[in-house]
Amino acid sequence: LVYSKLKSQLLQDPAFEFTDDSRQWVERMLDYNVPGGKLNRGLSVIDSYKLLKEGKELTEDEIFLACTLGWCIEWLQAYFLVLDDIMDNSHTRRGQPCWFRVPKVGLIAANDGILLRNHIPRILRRHFREKPYYVDLLDLFNEVEFQTASGQMIDLITTLEGEKDLSKYTMPLHHRIVQYKTAYYSFYLPVACALLMSGEKLDDHIHVKDILIEMGTYFQVQDDYLDCFGDPKVIGKIGTDIEDFKCSWLVVKALELANEEQKKLLYEYYGKPDPDSVAKVKELYQALDLQGVFEEYEKESYKKLISSIKDHPSKAVQAVLESFLEKIYKRQK
Amino acid sequence: LVYSKLKSQLLQDPAFEFTDDSRQWVERMLDYNVPGGKLNRGLSVIDSYKLLKEGKELTEDEIFLACTLGWCIEWLQAYFLVLDDIMDNSHTRRGQPCWFRVPKVGLIAANDGILLRNHIPRILRRHFREKPYYVDLLDLFNEVEFQTASGQMIDLITTLEGEKDLSKYTMPLHHRIVQYKTAYYSFYLPVACALLMSGEKLDDHIHVKDILIEMGTYFQVQDDYLDCFGDPKVIGKIGTDIEDFKCSWLVVKALELANEEQKKLLYEYYGKPDPDSVAKVKELYQALDLQGVFEEYEKESYKKLISSIKDHPSKAVQAVLESFLEKIYKRQK
Numbered sequence: 001l002v003y004s005k006l007k008s009q010l011l012q013d014p015a016f017e018f019t020d021d022s023r024q025w026v027e028r029m030l031d032y033n034v035p036g037g038k039l040n041r042g043l044s045v046i047d048s049y050k051l052l053k054e055g056k057e058l059t060e061d062e063i064f065l066a067c068t069l070g071w072c073i074e075w076l077q078a079y080f081l082v083l084d085d086i087m088d089n090s091h092t093r094r095g096q097p098c099w100f101r102v103p104k105v106g107l108i109a110a111n112d113g114i115l116l117r118n119h120i121p122r123i124l125r126r127h128f129r130e131k132p133y134y135v136d137l138l139d140l141f142n143e144v145e146f147q148t149a150s151g152q153m154i155d156l157i158t159t160l161e162g163e164k165d166l167s168k169y170t171m172p173l174h175h176r177i178v179q180y181k182t183a184y185y186s187f188y189l190p191v192a193c194a195l196l197m198s199g200e201k202l203d204d205h206i207h208v209k210d211i212l213i214e215m216g217t218y219f220q221v222q223d224d225y226l227d228c229f230g231d232p233k234v235i236g237k238i239g240t241d242i243e244d245f246k247c248s249w250l251v252v253k254a255l256e257l258a259n260e261e262q263k264k265l266l267y268e269y270y271g272k273p274d275p276d277s278v279a280k281v282k283e284l285y286q287a288l289d290l291q292g293v294f295e296e297y298e299k300e301s302y303k304k305l306i307s308s309i310k311d312h313p314s315k316a317v318q319a320v321l322e323s324f325l326e327k328i329y330k331r332q333k
Numbered sequence: 334l335v336y337s338k339l340k341s342q343l344l345q346d347p348a349f350e351f352t353d354d355s356r357q358w359v360e361r362m363l364d365y366n367v368p369g370g371k372l373n374r375g376l377s378v379i380d381s382y383k384l385l386k387e388g389k390e391l392t393e394d395e396i397f398l399a400c401t402l403g404w405c406i407e408w409l410q411a412y413f414l415v416l417d418d419i420m421d422n423s424h425t426r427r428g429q430p431c432w433f434r435v436p437k438v439g440l441i442a443a444n445d446g447i448l449l450r451n452h453i454p455r456i457l458r459r460h461f462r463e464k465p466y467y468v469d470l471l472d473l474f475n476e477v478e479f480q481t482a483s484g485q486m487i488d489l490i491t492t493l494e495g496e497k498d499l500s501k502y503t504m505p506l507h508h509r510i511v512q513y514k515t516a517y518y519s520f521y522l523p524v525a526c527a528l529l530m531s532g533e534k535l536d537d538h539i540h541v542k543d544i545l546i547e548m549g550t551y552f553q554v555q556d557d558y559l560d561c562f563g564d565p566k567v568i569g570k571i572g573t574d575i576e577d578f579k580c581s582w583l584v585v586k587a588l589e590l591a592n593e594e595q596k597k598l599l600y601e602y603y604g605k606p607d608p609d610s611v612a613k614v615k616e617l618y619q620a621l622d623l624q625g626v627f628e629e630y631e632k633e634s635y636k637k638l639i640s641s642i643k644d645h646p647s648k649a650v651q652a653v654l655e656s657f658l659e660k661i662y663k664r665q666k
């Protein structure tokens with residue numbers, strides 16, 4: 001509902017005179033790419049905002065604005081995914097062909113990605129420009145987008161085709177990629193939006209940011225773990241991180257724990273497409289008990305996160321962070 | 334000099350922890366793509382700002398800020414060009430291979446384009462966030478980028494591969510593509526930046542915007558004209574608009590003026606790569622006296638622009654617009 005409204009406003013944007021063809025194109029492009037995800041990020045804005053209001057009833061207007069910010073994050077996500085699929089030469093996304101693989105789209109998808117990105121400030125300007133936190137909202141989206149693109153860059157250049165080199169895969173690098181490429185926009189951004197709407201200044205919440213970044217890192221480690229050890233029926237896809245030579249938490253941990261012989265094995269079989277190679281790597285993961293190591297990591301992360309959260313002076317903020325953490329702790333998908 | 338300073342600030346941006354590899358990558362990417370153009374757009378900011386100050390000496394700080402905005406426009410241009418070359422599958426740009434064709438770059442170039450785009454708000458925030466016009470600057474760059482991407486979209490979907498259809502090529506469509514794809518960022522944006530720095534509100538200058546958009550359109554018509562009738566030695570490249578099935582002012586005009594037989598000829602030979610087809614189209618352009626038609630258009634445009642400029646109440650603004658116009662009137666390259 002909010003989505004339809006935002007879409008129709010964009011299709012009537014006075015800053016651009018649409019032709020019929022181009023209006024249709026944008027509408028189809030939006031419907032194909034923006035809704036249809038799990039909407040976790042978008043919904044987090046509303047959940048967080050509710051908790052920050054400490055039980056006070058939200059006005060209709062507040063609900064609309066929080067949903068709008070949620071949708072802006074979904075737009076941002078769509079923008080990243082459209083371009084990421086082009087760069088990764090992927091085939092499917094959310095159970096359908098990637099946008100650039102749709103007939104007649106092709107590399108026009110790159111410009112569509114740009115358009116998705118440009119829709120965000122159009123939406124923000126329309127609905128927030130009179131708000132005292134408007135400029136902070138612009139700065140926030142700009143900063144987070146910059147961080148995500150920077151994280152994407154280190155990811156791309158470390159997995160540069162033809163330079164498969166496991167020795168680059170270390171925990172600090174893994175942490176850096178995950179932090180920038182995923183955690184800022186998926187974890188920090190929704191809560192930061194809710195904080196701004198509540199009249200808070202983000203500079204007063206550096207600690208909240210740090211906790212959310214750690215939570216995002218933990219989330220990605222789970223993702224890496226489930227890619228190999230999760231139930232494909234539950235997670236809805238078959239993991240291919242090993243085949244794809246991904247800088248996964250598992251391979252980095254394996255490299256840390258392996259003896260010389262095991263390292264050799266990893267160097268030989270990691271990133272090969274054939275099932276035998278993949279099986280060899282998985283055996284090694286078992287031999288190193290990475291499942292146990294992961295469970296230990298999960299417990300430890302949870303403990304640390306809970307204790308950081310408890311240190312926070314505001315009960316409302318504690319509630320936001322706890323609710324976020326409970327959503328992801330021990331998730332199976 | 335200003336460029337080096339901005340670059341080194343970006344490479345030290347505290348919002349992102351660079352690895353050595355990624356810092357090197359960004360530096361090389363910037364040096365390859367950002368300087369090296371004609372800098373027309375960037376220099377226009379400074380020229381315009383000087384004229385708006387009506388002879389008052391600029392402080393060092395003002396010069397630096399005007400140059401910084403000029404560079405932001407060059408960054409924007411670099412971003413558009415990097416992505417446009419990917420989408421057009423181009424080979425060379427400014428006398429060197431397109432960035433995405435440089436070994437090991439490939440589609441990482443798409444993310445590099447995004448990074449270039451993200452550098453702009455980083456630069457603006459660093460140098461302008463305390464200025465009263467900071468938020469207007471953000472809105473301006475956002476709006477102009479949106480318009481450019483929208484213009485690019487109509488360009489891309491009207492020349493969709495496999496749907497070569499001349500009947501779509503009309504003057505209103507040509508005008509719309511040119512206005513959005515080129516005129517806003519090349520003509521309006523530099524002057525708008527200078528106006529903001531001078532403490533003006535852009536809403537008070539709609540008329541200036543309209544004039545600059547008309548000037549940008551006139552500029553692009555010249556570009557289309559020179560592509561066919563200019564001296565390759567002077568313009569530095571051999572035009573290929575006819576081969577490329579471009580929605581050029583010339584073909585649109587030809588379609589307007591042609592009789593049925595001549596139209597058939599255009600439908601048959603326009604957009605074909607072989608020299609004979611191209612020659613047939615050029616002969617037709619001669620037969621329709623498009624050179625004369627263009628000269629008439631040029632004279633008329635100039636007259637109209639001058640008279641719109643004279644209507645403007647401020648002498649300083651008149652000077653800005655006139656100086657812009659004189660730079661491009663009857664240009665040969």
Ligand SMILES: [Mg+2]
Pocket residue numbers: 084085088090
């Ligand atoms: Mg991908």
Ligand SMILES: [Mg+2]
Pocket residue numbers: 084087088
């Ligand atoms: Mg990727």
Ligand SMILES: [Mg+2]
Pocket residue numbers: 223224227
């Ligand atoms: Mg994964």
Ligand SMILES: [Mg+2]
Pocket residue numbers: 417418421423
């Ligand atoms: Mg091009």
Ligand SMILES: [Mg+2]
Pocket residue numbers: 417420421
């Ligand atoms: Mg193009």
Ligand SMILES: [Mg+2]
Pocket residue numbers: 556557560
């Ligand atoms: Mg041209």
